[in-house]
Amino acid sequence: MYFDNAATSFPKPDCVYDAVDVWMRGGAASAGRGTHRGAEAAGRMIDECRRQLATLLGVPTPSQIVFTLNCTDSLNTVLQGFLRPGDAVLATALDHNSVLRPLEALRQRSGINVKLIPFDPVTGLIDVQRFAEVLSEKKVRLVVLNHASNVTGRVQSVAELTRVAHAHGACVLLDAAQTAGHWPLNMMELDVDFLAAAGHKGLLGPLGTGILCIRRGLETQLQPLRFGGTGTSSESLLQPDDMPARFESGNLNLPGIAGLHAAAAWILDQTMPKLQSQIHAMTARMLEEMKCIGGVNVFRPCLESDNCGIVSFNIRSMDCREVAMILDQSFDIQARAGLHCAPLLHETLDTTSSHGTIRLSPGVFTTDDEIGHVVRAVREIAACA
Ligand SMILES: Cc1ncc(COP(=O)(O)O)c(C=O)c1O
Structure with a gap:
């Protein structure tokens, strides 16, 4: 995925x-x-x-x-x-x-x-x-x-x-x-x-x-x-x-x-508004469900409506690269971890010590099932962390 x-x-x-x-x-x-x-x-x-x-x-x-x-x-x-x-x-x-x-x-x-x-x-x-x-x-x-x-x-x-x-x-x-x-x-x-x-x-x-x-x-x-x-x-x-x-x-x-x-x-x-609303709905769901998972820190300095389709988070003090590796190897989810080539931003978010964040970015072909799968995976990893 x-x-x-x-x-x-x-x-x-x-x-x-x-x-x-x-x-x-x-x-x-x-x-x-x-x-x-x-x-x-x-x-x-x-x-x-x-x-x-x-x-x-x-x-x-x-x-x-x-x-x-x-x-x-x-x-x-x-x-x-x-x-x-x-x-x-x-x-x-x-x-x-x-x-x-x-x-x-x-x-x-x-x-x-x-x-x-x-x-x-x-x-x-x-x-x-x-x-x-x-x-x-x-x-x-x-x-x-x-x-x-x-x-x-x-x-x-x-x-x-x-x-x-x-x-x-x-x-x-x-x-x-x-x-x-x-x-x-x-x-x-x-x-x-x-x-x-x-x-x-x-x-x-x-x-x-x-x-x-x-x-x-x-x-x-x-x-x-x-x-x-x-x-x-x-x-x-x-x-x-x-x-x-x-x-x-x-x-x-x-x-x-x-x-x-x-x-x-x-x-x-x-039409662009249709694609925007599809991505918006998936992003809003991820933000909503992930913020309720204990130990998960979602970086959401905005309302869902101001988000172009990106969810960044960390799990407790876990190295974000390790989380991405578990997502890939145990849950078949390809997510990006690290500074995402934006080093100064992490100084402000105070995420440099965790080596950045894990980033999930759905696309126009992402399905609701895939969103459900990724949220469950994050919940499972957080429960073991
Ligand atoms: C905000 C921003 N600017 C520029 C780029 C560079 O894009 P490209 O890979 O097409 O050179 C990226 C890539 O992720 C980006 O996120």
């Missing part, structure tokens, strides 16, 4: 496997290169995928969506491409290492001034007051916001934080790794400048897919990390400025995008 959908979703809808197979066998042609039918069909499929993703994520212009390798790649594209030596950037203790590590590298290499602010362990939220104070103390060029924590599942009030950031002249990069696909997310309504997401988590595409959505006009302030063939303006030695070619050098992951295309169509057909 797979309870690690926050890392990557599994299983995928059948149409995703079929699409990858069809495009691999039917000729995964080099999109945008050449005029033969295969290349044109591939180009059309990719364009359609961009349009579907634009609909799902509220991106006004599909060509402002860039295909990347994963969410880490999308985040790096903005952090390394936007920040200049001497710039200040504001991030938070909720952030994943895919934000914290590039920032630390930029701090060491380019003298980027990195300011990290804490969150409230009770609510799981960034304190808007503190956020505004930091922004008024120093000119900040970029704010990185974590849409939902990959440890607590807590969804932030992004629209409010973005308003404050913009009022202080900062651009906003939203890390939507844990929300895109099964949590309503509209780039235009949230008014964020850059939106980074994985294609392989809630968007249900294959591993090796990610997306970066860039507010129209801001692409010129973003230096590409990679330069190379785009199939366009080939006579020039300069990287084209037009979107999305500016950030898509080299052949794209066509089988991966074909799978993502099928997944996006499936999500549009199911």
